Amino acid sequence: MKVEKVKVSLNTVDDIPYAPFARPGLVTVNSGFRTQRPVCDKEKCNGCHLCYLYCPDGCILKDGKSIKFDLDFCKGCGICKKICNKGAISFEDEK
Amino acid sequence: MANKFISGNDAFAYGIALSRPHVISAYPITPQTTVVETLSSFIANGTLNSEFIHVESEHSALSAAIGASSVGARAFTATSSQGLLYMAECLTYASGGRYPIVMMNANRSTALPWNIYGDQRDSISLLDHGWIQAYAEDAQEALDLAIMSFYIAEHKKVSTPFMVNLDGFALTHTYEVVDVPEQEKVDEFLPPFETDNKLDLDEPKNLGFSAGPDTNTEFKYHEQQGMLNAYEVISECEQKFKAIFKREYPGLVEDYYASSADFVIVTLGTIAGTVKDAVDTLRSDGKKVGLLRLRYLRPFPNEEIVKLLKDAKAVAVLEKDISFGNEGTVYTNVNSALKKGNVTCPTSNYIGGLGGRDIEKHQIIEIFERITSMQSEIKFIGLKGE
Amino acid sequence: MAVTVKNISDDELFFGHKACGGCGGALAVRGALKVLGRRSVAVVPAGCMSAVAFNYPQLCFANNAIISTFAGTASMMTGIEAGLRALGKKDFQVVGFAGDGGTGDIGIQALSGAIERNDNVLYICYDNEAYMNTGIQKSTLTPFGARTTTTPVGSKVQGNRSFKKNMFEIVAAHGITYAATASVGYLPDFLNKVEKASKIQGTKYIHVIAPCPTGWGIKTEDCIEVAKEVVDCGLWYLAEFENGEFKLNKRPKEFTRIDSYIKRQGRFKHMTDEDIENVVKARDQKWNFINKYFN
Numbered sequence: 001m002k003v004e005k006v007k008v009s010l011n012t013v014d015d016i017p018y019a020p021f022a023r024p025g026l027v028t029v030n031s032g033f034r035t036q037r038p039v040c041d042k043e044k045c046n047g048c049h050l051c052y053l054y055c056p057d058g059c060i061l062k063d064g065k066s067i068k069f070d071l072d073f074c075k076g077c078g079i080c081k082k083i084c085n086k087g088a089i090s091f092e093d094e095k
Numbered sequence: 096m097a098n099k100f101i102s103g104n105d106a107f108a109y110g111i112a113l114s115r116p117h118v119i120s121a122y123p124i125t126p127q128t129t130v131v132e133t134l135s136s137f138i139a140n141g142t143l144n145s146e147f148i149h150v151e152s153e154h155s156a157l158s159a160a161i162g163a164s165s166v167g168a169r170a171f172t173a174t175s176s177q178g179l180l181y182m183a184e185c186l187t188y189a190s191g192g193r194y195p196i197v198m199m200n201a202n203r204s205t206a207l208p209w210n211i212y213g214d215q216r217d218s219i220s221l222l223d224h225g226w227i228q229a230y231a232e233d234a235q236e237a238l239d240l241a242i243m244s245f246y247i248a249e250h251k252k253v254s255t256p257f258m259v260n261l262d263g264f265a266l267t268h269t270y271e272v273v274d275v276p277e278q279e280k281v282d283e284f285l286p287p288f289e290t291d292n293k294l295d296l297d298e299p300k301n302l303g304f305s306a307g308p309d310t311n312t313e314f315k316y317h318e319q320q321g322m323l324n325a326y327e328v329i330s331e332c333e334q335k336f337k338a339i340f341k342r343e344y345p346g347l348v349e350d351y352y353a354s355s356a357d358f359v360i361v362t363l364g365t366i367a368g369t370v371k372d373a374v375d376t377l378r379s380d381g382k383k384v385g386l387l388r389l390r391y392l393r394p395f396p397n398e399e400i401v402k403l404l405k406d407a408k409a410v411a412v413l414e415k416d417i418s419f420g421n422e423g424t425v426y427t428n429v430n431s432a433l434k435k436g437n438v439t440c441p442t443s444n445y446i447g448g449l450g451g452r453d454i455e456k457h458q459i460i461e462i463f464e465r466i467t468s469m470q471s472e473i474k475f476i477g478l479k480g481e
Numbered sequence: 482m483a484v485t486v487k488n489i490s491d492d493e494l495f496f497g498h499k500a501c502g503g504c505g506g507a508l509a510v511r512g513a514l515k516v517l518g519r520r521s522v523a524v525v526p527a528g529c530m531s532a533v534a535f536n537y538p539q540l541c542f543a544n545n546a547i548i549s550t551f552a553g554t555a556s557m558m559t560g561i562e563a564g565l566r567a568l569g570k571k572d573f574q575v576v577g578f579a580g581d582g583g584t585g586d587i588g589i590q591a592l593s594g595a596i597e598r599n600d601n602v603l604y605i606c607y608d609n610e611a612y613m614n615t616g617i618q619k620s621t622l623t624p625f626g627a628r629t630t631t632t633p634v635g636s637k638v639q640g641n642r643s644f645k646k647n648m649f650e651i652v653a654a655h656g657i658t659y660a661a662t663a664s665v666g667y668l669p670d671f672l673n674k675v676e677k678a679s680k681i682q683g684t685k686y687i688h689v690i691a692p693c694p695t696g697w698g699i700k701t702e703d704c705i706e707v708a709k710e711v712v713d714c715g716l717w718y719l720a721e722f723e724n725g726e727f728k729l730n731k732r733p734k735e736f737t738r739i740d741s742y743i744k745r746q747g748r749f750k751h752m753t754d755e756d757i758e759n760v761v762k763a764r765d766q767k768w769n770f771i772n773k774y775f776n
Contacts, residue, residue: 002496023298023301023540025540049486057498078503082702150559301535302546303547305531
């Protein structure tokens with residue numbers, strides 16, 4: 001379970017709920033926070049998943065014995081790179 | 096049905112208990128205390144099955160009630176004066192969140208100077224905080240408003256919190272014979288609180304969120320619509336109330352000879368009793384005078400005021416309130432209604448009863464005399480030395 | 482069973498928020514909700530976490546969540562818990578996530594009330610040591626010496642001149658059912674305290690140090706390392722309070738250097754040797770107390 005991307009149309013007064021309550025949902029992504037993107041060297045990754053645990057944004061997904069990144073929401077903070085004992089994560093410039 | 100000789104606060108407590116709130120949270124303040132004491136004793140004796148939260152402040156009292164209401168529970172709190180002001184932040188929170196909490200406010204003067212007695216500056220100063228505001232005249236009306244307030248507040252078209260105001264001491268601590276309805280009848284009258292505006296364990300929601308410039312106006316538009324819908328829901332509620340309890344209420348205003356009078360006093364709360372007495376006396380002398388009692392200040396009875404006052408020769412607004420630097424707030428509101436309805440008679444404003452000072456019958460009669468001869472004035476009544 | 486990286490839920494209940502990169506507070510909330518699960522009801526007052534996660538229509542809690550008034554985190558939690566219970570609901574956890582200002586300053590009264598009533602709620606204070614959301618102003622949990630925008634470094638006064646208030650021990654003094662300290666630098670310790678607290682009936686309080694790279698003047702990637710270091714140098718400690726007793730969870734054999742913890746952070750850069758000496762003294766005094774009264 002995860003907060004999912006949604007499409008919300010807010011064009012008329014009736015599109016807006018009568019009170020501030022709504023289902024969870026995301027209408028924008030966070031990739032714009034980032035100037036560099038993380039890359040995982042799967043040869044070095046030992047699947048300890050510490051990076052997954054410590055990511056403040058929940059943007060590292062367990063991928064078998066390695067990991068992958070959710071680049072829509074990764075902000076490029078670098079905590080994953082720093083926490084990795086194996087030096088498996090590096091950052092490269094956004095193209 | 097059972098007649099009981101009880102205070103206004105006790106009558107209100109009976110009305111609340113009969114409405115079976117899930118959660119009551121309150122902090123003591125004179126002259127509200129006996130309401131929550133009575134409710135506490137009902138709970139201690141097992142006749143009321145509510146969660147009572149002994150909060151450590153009025154801010155927490157309303158905050159906890161908001162929490163309870165946000166999961167779909169029926170919630171009640173009570174306060175007065177400084178307590179109401181202390182929880183003021185939570186007032187807009189409850190109304191903007193559309194949480195139909197019921198609150199009793201024992202109308203009391205606000206410091207400084209300290210004063211525990213009744214005037215209405217506390218609640219009237221908060222008219223713009225998005226709560227329905229009703230003002231009871233006597234203990235029976237207080238009890239009945241306690242029950243009706245949940246009906247109106249929780250109605251899907253309204254979803255707006257409801258403040259019932261009882262004049263401090265004059266009503267809260269005065270004993271009267273009151274008809275306490277039977278539980279079965281109240282259960283028949285009051286539907287369970289149902290809402291989609293709630294935290295739901297099976298279908299999670301995010302509540303109380305921020306809405307920026309892009310959508311804020313629309314949320315506030317809905318809030319206004321909810322309050323405006325209360326006009327018809329109040330009427331519907333009183334009809335159902337009459338059918339079940341055989342007691343009739345006149346909607347947002349009470350017409351005590353106002354529509355057939357040349358000279359009318361507009362007021363609210365317990366002082367209406369004294370005004371009625373004065374009207375009776377003057378009418379027995381052939382004077383065409385009347386009273387328009389405002390039962391609700393929000394939503395404001397614009398149309399009713401115009402309807403009742405359109406043929407008046409002069410109108411006085413008597414209120415226990417003043418907006419310093421201007422005039423009584425009720426007066427401002429009444430004038431606005433008259434203007435919108437093209438009623439052009441002179442109006443005057445009499446400020447009295449501050450800090451619990453009695454307004455006596457002879458002063459009411461004097462007001463009628465003054466508006467018979469005056470064009471218009473704004474005046475503190477009963478000033479020393481006058 | 483202990484919560485580990487291997488068995489922790491893959492649910493991401495706090496996701497898509499706009500917290501700054503490397504936010505310790507966001508990590509604390511994300512981790513706690515992974516442990517507490519979908520039936521938790523989060524109460525979040527005005528502050529960073531509400532500002533970044535609750536902007537309609539971008540709503541970032543997959544579980545139930547609500548913003549409370551700034552002062553009203555605990556009282557709203559109380560009302561929610563009472564309401565759900567009165568409606569016959571079972572198997573839920575009401576959890577609050579408030580910052581240091583929301584907890585130690587404006588929210589302390591409501592928190593005290595909830596603890597006194599022993600309401601069945603879990604209050605988590607993510608402590609980033611200042612009012613970060615409004616632009617880094619001093620709170621009563623801002624440490625000695627720290628530069629904030631209301632304790633600037635000037636020619637007369639340099640940074641915050643008062644010492645950090647100890648909320649953990651204030652809470653414990655209520656005789657609270659369960660309280661703990663934690664740091665996002667020791668995340669498994671924090672997560673297991675959340676897990677433990679969730680199984681306890683009554684009021685639970687967890688105070689977790691959560692660095693704010695923006696406000697502390699550290700690199701975003703260093704958030705976890707700094708959160709570890711504050712424990713290792715003895716300026717914070719991992720402990721629990723239960724059954725009326727304090728228990729220390731981690732006793733550093735030897736403290737790492739306070740000056741290295743201080744010098745790496747922009748907010749402390751201006752501190753003099755004398756200031757640092759004061760901090761060392763305060764730490765040693767604290768540890769004398771801990772050694773005397775903590776098991």
